[in-house]
Amino acid sequence: MRNISIDLLDATPRPVVAIGTDYAYGQWLPRHTHRRAQLLYGATGVMQVSTHDGNWVVPPQRAVWIPAGVAHEVLMLGVSTRSLYIEPSAIDLGQRCQVISVSPLMRHLLMEAVEMALEYAENSRDAALVDLLLHELALSTHLPLHIPLxxxxxxxxxxxxxxxxxxxxxxxxxxxxxxxxxxxxxxxxxxxxxxxxxxxxxxxxxxxxxxxxxxxxxxxxxxxxxxxxxxxxxxxxxxxxxxxxxxxxxxxxxx
Structure with a gap:
């Protein structure tokens, strides 16, 4: 799925919804929350994420983990994103945002994920792709790109x-x-x-x-x-x- 709000897709009966979005340089997303956790990956450009307890800068080819329910705002500097919106029960990376490294495998999986059918069939290739993405995410390395406040x-x-x-x-x-x-x-x-x-x-x-x-x-x-x-x-x-x-x-x- 491309350039569509998660609000329209949040009730999808799947553990992961993948959306690709293109943002204008300098576009600002005001403070908001998601029911699902979000893995926000920038294929290009730089993202600056702010919450009540700090700031994160996300360089190209990296991603930021945003836990479910955490209020955040984002400044997009020439960014094309690939986002995974994940049911909280599917994986837990903690209750604070964190910038993570993205392996070459995860990068390719993220690119493929946004092309999946929204309600992909269980036991299908797309379901296996989602499982592998969650495994890669669980093994990802955290990067010290947080300024705690x-x-x-x-x-x-x-x-x-x-x-x-x-x-x-x-x-x-x-x-x-x-x-x-x-x-x-x-x-x-x-x-x-x-x-x-x-x-x-x-x-x-x-x-x-x-x-x-x-x-x-x-x-x-x-x-x-x-x-x-x-x-x-x-x-x-x-x-x-x-x-x-x-x-x-x-x-x-x-x-």
């Missing part, structure tokens, strides 16, 4: 300001001073609220925010300097530490 209002304001203007030189002491707390109290609060240390969160945020710009063709040098890194090499080293590959190799794999 705190619930504490004062800390949330600082995190949101950083997301708007990343600065690799900002220190935990500077943030502690703005909150009028000791460094020790700040570090304890930050980890309680985000699950990461300040330096881990700062690096994660810089990498995630850089991805959309990298995929759009911006050079590493300009991004590194914009984010306050002393050199492109320093940025690339941090990028490789988090994602296991330098930006050039990561981008090649996203094509």
């Amino acid at each position: 705190p619930l504490d209002a004062r800390l949330l304001a600082l995190c949101q300001a950083f997301v708007q203007r990343p600065d690799a030189h900002q220190s935990p002491q500077q943030w502690a001073d703005q909150l009028h707390v000791s460094l020790r109290t700040f570090n304890r609060l930050f980890r309680q609220q985000t699950g990461l240390s300040f330096s881990q969160w700062r690096q994660r945020a810089c990498v995630v925010l850089a991805l959309a710009r990298l995929v759009a063709g911006e050079p590493v040098t300009s991004i590194a300097l914009d984010f306050g890194y002393d050199s492109p090499a320093a940025f690339s080293t941090m990028f490789r530490r988090l994602l296991g590959q330098p930006p050039s190799v990561w981008l090649e794999g996203a094509k």
